[in-house]
Amino acid sequence: MLPKKKLKSSFPLRLRARRVPLVLAGIGNVGKAFYGLVLEKHEYLQKHYGLDLRFKAVLKSDGGYFFGSGPRKSKRPSTAAGLLSAGPHWNPGLTAEAALKAGRPGVFVECTPSNIRTGEPGRGHIRAALRAGWHVVTANKGPLVVDFKGLRDLARRNHVFLKYSAATAAALPTLDVAMYSLAGAEIQAIEGILNGTSNYILTRMGEGEDYAEALREAQDKGIAEHNPELDVKGWDTAVKLLLIANSVLGLDLTLQEVTVEGITQLTPDLLERANRDGKAVKLIGRMTRSAGRWKAEVSPEIIDRAHPLFGVNGTNKGITFLTDTMGSVTATGGKSDPRGAAAALLKDIIHIFIHH
């Protein structure tokens, strides 16, 4: 029988739920959403998974909030907005190392801004956490892009988990489908629409807007960032593709090995024509193998109606795995917002403790 239900029925036998200390680094949009989500779901997680998640510390760049490890839940702010530097828990000298050392290990949640060149400050945080015997879940792609192999090996050596669903398309299941739903099948190719911003722009261009208009609209709606370079030039897609490929196919690809072309050179003309023929232009991240070698590339492609990603429009994302025994399996959707990313972090934490 399925573990979730097994747990439910066996749960009354446990005197109380398993207490899991959390240290959260970064309270930007995703960090805030995660803080709120854990408080919102506290009862649900106890009831359904037997997990009692407790924030022990929340780190910012200039210090942090330290709540200790006791059952002092009532003293913690009930929303991320309540985390004020003036509050009683604020400790201007608090570092990740100090927060990690004060008590038994739990899960370190990395949500600081992503820097895909240096990986910092996330890389330093993750290394410190893994070395201190903490599991790590991260929404921050930077450290993984810069040091995938190093961090993976460090996690193994310390017998802890390093999980990053939130960095690989967040609420859209990508790693899960490949590693869990396709267990026993060999993956022969991967293709994905992995960036919501560029997909939104392409969708609008397919409806007749030009690139500049579509980008401005996306920025006005808060979909595209003020500096959209990483998204529209294909680098965000490349990063996600890299992380998925390295995890699922057991590779050690670096970003330099991915051929990347973005959507900035596309003309509305091409998109309208594709549209007229009943086709669509999508920014596709693709892994293919020939003669035993994997090739990683990101580029705009014209796909037809029969393609399983054809209907993935707007800010939606999707991924298709071609396998030897299960045919082609596709996942689409998943909220593209901070709450979706927070939910992916939470999922990874559940998987660490509840091994389905």
Next chain:
Amino acid sequence: MLPKKKLKSSFPLRLRARRVPLVLAGIGNVGKAFYGLVLEKHEYLQKHYGLDLRFKAVLKSDGGYFFGSGPRKSKRPSTAAGLLSAGPHWNPGLTAEAALKAGRPGVFVECTPSNIRTGEPGRGHIRAALRAGWHVVTANKGPLVVDFKGLRDLARRNHVFLKYSAATAAALPTLDVAMYSLAGAEIQAIEGILNGTSNYILTRMGEGEDYAEALREAQDKGIAEHNPELDVKGWDTAVKLLLIANSVLGLDLTLQEVTVEGITQLTPDLLERANRDGKAVKLIGRMTRSAGRWKAEVSPEIIDRAHPLFGVNGTNKGITFLTDTMGSVTATGGKSDPRGAAAALLKDIIHIFIHH
């Protein structure tokens, strides 16, 4: 780090892979495909999952093949076609009970024909296996429809797994997505295209054929069975919906509680009109909740282009989960053939031993 890779690296430390005895009941199309797949993947499963799957017995209605439990792999036929009643392993008196008792428990694989009224002979097999301390994976829906709660409780009492991915849309991940990829999220609604035969017929009707033509074509191609009643009247969809809902939502629905309408009354006219408006008619299995009560229904519906299942055509299947934190997540595809079902059985076996 992700368990598949962790296993790989730790595997050299194990002297040999874990030997798992298998008893297979039923060698129709799915049973044959499973037998072949396990032999084909034997090395792969050892290498990637540390599992050494060994057929100990294969049961037919009039007896069975008994291979014992030793490492006598070379004596076993290398394809299901080699399982001849005249062969040295044939034992005309072999029953499930006898096969299960001769040696330490492993996994019982139930592939006998599905009877959704009596559940037999699968139900008897599964009960015997669970009572003998064997895990069970089943492609046979009958026993689960007739006795879901009884079998689930029996598995729990015996501390073994009862898994049925192969009975819930096979290579399309349905239970996996809900229980694993959406862990921590609450599912608020489910809708699925869960029957390949009726979806094929609807797709062809949308292209202008009438029902009788489309059905005949599906039968000629081996997609529809000679007696297509269960598929076209919606019962196969209802059964899958029931199993998914009971597992994922923790319900104890029976088939009598599902409102079922099939596709036999549809006119090509309606489908053409939907088509002209850029819409499509699909046979949808749907779970919705209002005032705290879940409602289960199967009926043909007109869906528009923005619907995540719009592009699911031909024999393809798909399922959409609406959640509180991850938005709408959809899985589509997965091979609709005996090999796909065999791959789903194999996946369930891997999950029993490798708890990701």
